[in-house]
Amino acid sequence: MNIHPPYLSPAYRSTILRAPAHPLVMPKLGPDAIELTGPVFGHEEVAPLDHDLTRQHAGEPIGERIIVTGRVVDSGGRPVAGTLVEVWQANAAGRYAHKGDQHPAPLDPNFTGAGRCMTDHEGRYRFVTIKPGAYPWRNHHNAWRPAHIHFSVFGTAFTQRLVTQMYFPGDPLFPFDPIFQSIPDDAARQRLVSRFDLDLTEPEWALGYQFDIVLGRTPMEA
Amino acid sequence: MYETSTAHVTPSQTVGPFFAHALPYDQDWELVSETHPGAIEIRGRVLDGAGEPLPDALLELWTGTSGPRGALRRKGVGTSGFGRCATTPEGFYHFRTVRPDGAYMALLVFARGLLRPVLTRIYLRDEPDPLLDMLEPARKATLIARERSENVYEFDVHLQGEKETVFLGA
Numbered sequence: 298m299n300i301h302p303p304y305l306s307p308a309y310r311s312t313i314l315r316a317p318a319h320p321l322v323m324p325k326l327g328p329d330a331i332e333l334t335g336p337v338f339g340h341e342e343v344a345p346l347d348h349d350l351t352r353q354h355a356g357e358p359i360g361e362r363i364i365v366t367g368r369v370v371d372s373g374g375r376p377v378a379g380t381l382v383e384v385w386q387a388n389a390a391g392r393y394a395h396k397g398d399q400h401p402a403p404l405d406p407n408f409t410g411a412g413r414c415m416t417d418h419e420g421r422y423r424f425v426t427i428k429p430g431a432y433p434w435r436n437h438h439n440a441w442r443p444a445h446i447h448f449s450v451f452g453t454a455f456t457q458r459l460v461t462q463m464y465f466p467g468d469p470l471f472p473f474d475p476i477f478q479s480i481p482d483d484a485a486r487q488r489l490v491s492r493f494d495l496d497l498t499e500p501e502w503a504l505g506y507q508f509d510i511v512l513g514r515t516p517m518e519a
Numbered sequence: 520m521y522e523t524s525t526a527h528v529t530p531s532q533t534v535g536p537f538f539a540h541a542l543p544y545d546q547d548w549e550l551v552s553e554t555h556p557g558a559i560e561i562r563g564r565v566l567d568g569a570g571e572p573l574p575d576a577l578l579e580l581w582t583g584t585s586g587p588r589g590a591l592r593r594k595g596v597g598t599s600g601f602g603r604c605a606t607t608p609e610g611f612y613h614f615r616t617v618r619p620d621g622a623y624m625a626l627l628v629f630a631r632g633l634l635r636p637v638l639t640r641i642y643l644r645d646e647p648d649p650l651l652d653m654l655e656p657a658r659k660a661t662l663i664a665r666e667r668s669e670n671v672y673e674f675d676v677h678l679q680g681e682k683e684t685v686f687l688g689a
Contacts, residue, residue: 300528300530301528301530301531301634301635302530302531302532302634302635303634304633304634304635304637306634309533309632309634310632311533311631311632312632312633312634313568313632314567314568314569314571314632314678314679315567315568315573315630315631315632315633315678315679316632316633316678316679317637317678317679317683317684317686318568318679318683319658319683319685319686320688321686321687321688322650322653322654322685322686322687322688323687323688323689324649324650324653324687324689325649326689327649329621331581331582331583331619331621331623331624331625332581332625332638332687332689334581334583334584335581336581336585336590336599336600336601337585337590338590338591339589341592342589342590342591342592343591372527372528381590381591383541383542384541385537385538385540385541385542387537393537393540394540395536395537395539395540397536397537397539397575398537409540410540410541411540411541412541447532447534447535447538447541449534449542455581455625455627455638456638456689458579458627458636459529459531460531460532460533460534460629460636461529461530461531461532462532462533462535476532476533476634477532479532479634480530480532485528485530486530488527488529488530489529489530489532509529510529511527511528511529512528512529513528513529514689515638515688515689516530516531516635516636517635517636517637517638517686517687517688517689518688518689
């Protein structure tokens, strides 16, 4: 099942010299295999406001305030509680607070674009942030990344570790983005598109998006 | 309840080049403090198929047991089982840790251009081992750190090319 993208996906140019050429080696993972365990994160490791990217500076960030929430579950549907979820993203103008980002869009002094939280007993996480903008990235002529939020999720085993990207519904850039299109299976690709949710939306304050994450055994296997 | 199966797994995507304002954290590469007895250093570079260093890779080291030092917010004493290190502009990384209880430590590498992380193992010496025993010598050598001086080990990750590191599908 082609759920995860292949390492070599030439339309995404950076994969050409970075994709391993040898097939992955599948060792027998016995009970002592450390890959089947993973770090445990205590609640004291995340500060109470780390999940609110709009309150990390003195002023209000510019842009469309959004609530992003969902559940982290395993492939058996069981909630993954107490796992660390980290996010990072560009600001509303499509620029990262990173010195390497040369896109001449404005930096927002009130938005860094990084957050952390732990899932609760139902596997639920919640962030308050600003909708990121699209940005150009020079992969090919007229290359623009669809708006996205990067997610990092630990799961319960080192082999469950997942880094992915959440997209927004109806983005016109999807067909032209080699990173989104690197996922061969269309149904799998669509699972990276969050769902607008009016019930989650708060009047006069923020739009709500649902994004659930299902962890497999390992993102390494194809 | 959610009806899920492996058919509903969320696909992986690249970490991208701009994770550095989010993922690195204070003392992330220090699984033990400088004064910890038995501390060892593991250092090396991450290189692409042309032998060029990656300035935008992120490595995660896992030793198999958590330890009291904390995974994310470091406390002074003891050991942590988990560490994270972003490569320098020259592609270098380093970790300070202790020798693992077992034969190896697990290493995950994320980078721009990697749509999925690569998983490998760092062995501190060549010894009988179910994984090492199944590899031909040149491939096996990619998993064994070189001892540079007492308690300092070097381990390069080659994503591609003649010296391509053995990566695991687990």
